[in-house]
Amino acid sequence: MPKPLILIALGGNALIQKGQKGTAEEQFANLKVPMRQIARLSRDYRIVITHGNGPQAGNLLLQQESCREVPNMPLEIIVAMTQGQIGYMIESSLDRALMEIGVTTEQLFVSLISYVVVDEKDPAFRNPTKPIGPFYTEEQARGLPYVMARTDKGFRRVVASPKPLAIVEHREIKKLIEMGFIVICCGGGGIPVIRKERKFRGVDAVIDKDLASAVLAGEIKADVFIIASDVPGVSVDWGKPAQRQLRKVQRAELERYLAEGHFPAGSMGPKVQAILQFHRATGNRGIICHLADIERAVAGAAGTEVEAISKMHLTVDGGAARL
């Protein structure tokens, strides 16, 4: 009987917290909190780690806009660079955390470059909405070869955020998990590619890392899917006197809150969608929790959890019986 499998999606703030510029020292220091927990969890669980890349990609875009001597790289390559950077930081932090608790030679782990298939006909390509990179004046914005949007702090490039369909390396990742590797992958939601006949081609887009992680968690049939960021869980009636955080919740109830518009599109919305999508695909536990609460969330004692459908439910619940 293999150990249960957990996929942990780390928010961008696992590395760069609000108000920080993002020095290497800050990023390594921030990683200690989740990595020490993940190192301890690795004794009893098989682990896959995914991560965001928003601030790091933003920094690279700002650097390349500041330098006319070097050709600008397309967004797919910027994402690839952040996978290298953050993959290394996570891997070496995990290495250190494992050594601290005495797990050294036996545990194998790797960071993989990952790309994710999106549909060329995804409506997101006709209506790019995801702001990335630096702010510009209106005059600067006119001279740039990008789709630009006006924001309250100036003009900003917007790109498509299409729906992730499949992780290209999912077979490789499955094999690695089977062999007991801890796998770090799907950084920044994956490098976006479209499939043209039988060939892949990178596209200028960004993929939501929680939705990509949900696709992967479904493909590898994770027993638990955790989205860890700087919020302790999902709240309804946010900012109102009736505000309350959800603890354990049925999928249908969470779906209703989502439909009622309780969760903002740019932040909690995709996290809730990701957990629901995973639960529809597997019937397994999906949890949204704080980065400091990963172990407690696995123990069922923190975060907002869509509970697993039990074996008994599988025989009576139409949705889950399709599994």
Next chain:
Amino acid sequence: MPKPLILIALGGNALIQKGQKGTAEEQFANLKVPMRQIARLSRDYRIVITHGNGPQAGNLLLQQESCREVPNMPLEIIVAMTQGQIGYMIESSLDRALMEIGVTTEQLFVSLISYVVVDEKDPAFRNPTKPIGPFYTEEQARGLPYVMARTDKGFRRVVASPKPLAIVEHREIKKLIEMGFIVICCGGGGIPVIRKERKFRGVDAVIDKDLASAVLAGEIKADVFIIASDVPGVSVDWGKPAQRQLRKVQRAELERYLAEGHFPAGSMGPKVQAILQFHRATGNRGIICHLADIERAVAGAAGTEVEAISKMHLTVDGGAARL
């Protein structure tokens, strides 16, 4: 009986050729030549690919020097970023080349983030000689927190290039090879780390990618180790009337040429050292060839080759008998 194992170390010019700025289009176009050959070779051989990162790291350093709003990343992270970037470009180019020849679903392959252990007491740290990044005026150079060297085009940052000792992920890479994966790793010679008691720490240094590849080729006991770049092989008496290119050569002969100073320190020297080091460790074939000649070199028909020590030699040759 598994298929023979080839490690192919691609020079930086596999992606950016002399005179090119290094746009993404140029890099993908240049990769077609080696990747189509490697795709065909993968039918009969197990494959590991390593690669340089000089021009890409230089571009990132130039970009970060041009932008004061974003914290500079240390060299270890710059190397990690280029592993992501180039790993993705190689992986997707190989994917495409495999599909062109009809190898699609069965072949597994991954690009790994890799770090390489160096010795904190390596004399290279006391005498940094490897120039990296942009050129500066003397006045600019004075204000920078780096060791700077005067060159004929201005001042330039110099860093240590310590000797690679071990690839941290060598156990992972061995497992992946056993399972039939094509592995892309050790980009830019690997992310340099030192081992302090039981913990790794990144250091500001760069590792020669041919020497790191030789360490890996020895660790995985490659049957053939190929260094492919823009030169067709190793020449003695370079630039003199007696200049001639070596085809098949005994190790002792190549060692003598190296000792006689036939090979410049910055270019052919490390390649020759790498091939010799691999041959001393394994007795197996080591070849230096042009990027367009990889298949012919494997067939024994191109490049400069230090030939394998045959089984018969193994019983009589003291050096090889230690294997």
